[in-house]
Amino acid sequence: MSPSRRSVALLGATGSIGVQTLDVLRHESERFELVSVSGGEQLSELAAIVSEFNVRRVAVKSVEHRATLSELVAHDVSIVVGDEGLDELASGADVVVNAVLGFAGLPVTLGALRAGKRLALANKESLVAAAPLVAPVRDTPGAQLVPIDSEHCAIHQCLASSPARPGYPDVRRLLLTASGGPFRGWSIERLRGATKADALRHPTWSMGAKITVDSSTLMNKGLEVLEAAVLFGIDAARVDVVVHPESIVHSLVEYVDGSVLAQLSRPDMRLPIAYCLGLPERLPLHWGDLDFTSSMALTFEPPDLEAFPALSLAYEAARLAGAAPAWLSAANEVAVEAFLADAISWRDIVALVASTMDHYVADPMTSLASLYENDAAARRWARASLQN
Ligand code: NAD
Numbered sequence: 001m002s003p004s005r006r007s008v009a010l011l012g013a014t015g016s017i018g019v020q021t022l023d024v025l026r027h028e029s030e031r032f033e034l035v036s037v038s039g040g041e042q043l044s045e046l047a048a049i050v051s052e053f054n055v056r057r058v059a060v061k062s063v064e065h066r067a068t069l070s071e072l073v074a075h076d077v078s079i080v081v082g083d084e085g086l087d088e089l090a091s092g093a094d095v096v097v098n099a100v101l102g103f104a105g106l107p108v109t110l111g112a113l114r115a116g117k118r119l120a121l122a123n124k125e126s127l128v129a130a131a132p133l134v135a136p137v138r139d140t141p142g143a144q145l146v147p148i149d150s151e152h153c154a155i156h157q158c159l160a161s162s163p164a165r166p167g168y169p170d171v172r173r174l175l176l177t178a179s180g181g182p183f184r185g186w187s188i189e190r191l192r193g194a195t196k197a198d199a200l201r202h203p204t205w206s207m208g209a210k211i212t213v214d215s216s217t218l219m220n221k222g223l224e225v226l227e228a229a230v231l232f233g234i235d236a237a238r239v240d241v242v243v244h245p246e247s248i249v250h251s252l253v254e255y256v257d258g259s260v261l262a263q264l265s266r267p268d269m270r271l272p273i274a275y276c277l278g279l280p281e282r283l284p285l286h287w288g289d290l291d292f293t294s295s296m297a298l299t300f301e302p303p304d305l306e307a308f309p310a311l312s313l314a315y316e317a318a319r320l321a322g323a324a325p326a327w328l329s330a331a332n333e334v335a336v337e338a339f340l341a342d343a344i345s346w347r348d349i350v351a352l353v354a355s356t357m358d359h360y361v362a363d364p365m366t367s368l369a370s371l372y373e374n375d376a377a378a379r380r381w382a383r384a385s386l387q388n
């Protein structure tokens with residue numbers, strides 16, 4: 001490897017963010033070397049990535065997957081397994097892209113920060129769930145947490161314009177933009193008939209199934225409020241949501257003097273991915289080009305909190321703090337899986353999360369063991385509600 005190249009670990013390489021990260025790496029092979037990858041169930045796609053990029057280290061979910069993968073890859077490759085495998089790969093590269101889906105991405109988030117690496121984070125669920133445990137590992141010398149999530153990446157860029165002070169006293173509030181998803185403007189009555197096909201038809205972004213469903217319920221925005229609070233060390237009460245259907249303004253920062261900064265680009269995740277890989281440099285790529293030679297309208301409207309109760313649930317979880325956000329996210333994972341398996345209706349997703357939260361017992365959650373216990377308890381309650 002050339003000494004000037006930055007090594008990259010891409011965990012969750014076969015998913016939507018993973019594939020887009022590979023695209024950035026293909027364009028930037030002079031600057032970056034992909035040294036390790038992981039994948040869930042899509043083993044032939046994973047094998048193709050390993051072969052194309054000549055990757056030497058891979059993490060898979062099980063020993064059965066290891067056996068299958070080693071038959072599919074021609075060159076010599078070290079294959080590690082499970083959470084320990086993810087943790088190992090997350091500590092062995094300059095930049096660690098966490099593109100794993102859901103709570104399963106936890107070992108990557110904690111492992112990269114604990115090892116003092118740059119964590120380019122797409123996996124919001126791990127940060128939301130592990131909030132009380134992230135602060136100490138984030139203090140590891142060298143550790144850097146940069147958000148791939150487009151809204152947070154936008155805020156990261158806006159905040160870079162003034163000196164960082166703990167708690168950002170100059171900032172009145174952060175404004176996260178939301179496309180509104182496929183059901184923007186639908187009445188509560190009409191939402192009763194929302195189908196899986198409707199929910200999976202996102203108007204502006206092409207993403208994995210879970211986050212697409214989360215966008216349709218606005219739970220994605222709720223998780224993002226919690227994510228922003230952890231990332232920027234700001235109370236969730238200072239994080240607002242505004243619906244912006246064009247998905248051009250990726251988020252805004254309002255300062256105490258009334259000034260508002262925003263970051264704009266076309267909705268293409270390769271731009272925030274490249275930003276996180278390249279920092280402090282910007283990579284000369286053109287996926288974000290906007291055409292200012294033709295007229296362009298940017299509109300903003302408040303979210304409909306009655307039709308989309310997920311947002312209020314997220315603010316309530318933020319207020320409760322401790323393990324409450326972990327419960328919210330775990331219950332939501334169970335609910336979305338059930339919805340994608342046609343076991344519940346669209347409206348039942350957030351109802352299931354709400355009924356699970358009724359069982360939450362306050363817990364400050366100060367250890368990893370207690371995070372796993374809380375995650376398991378929330379999933380148990382959510383699954384029990386599914387039976388009723
Ligand atoms: P995806 O479902 O397309 O891909 C997920 C990846 O994780 C795949 O490689 C899959 O094999 C792997 N994976 C899934 N379950 C696993 C498990 N139990 N153990 C190990 N690996 C597992 O998801 P995505 O849309 O790429 O999203 C990934 C993360 O990025 C999510 O947290 C999502 O919220 C976040 N995110 C995605 C987008 C987007 O545009 N897709 C935007 C912002 C944030």
Ligand code: MG
Pocket residue numbers: 149150151224
């Ligand atoms: Mg987002």
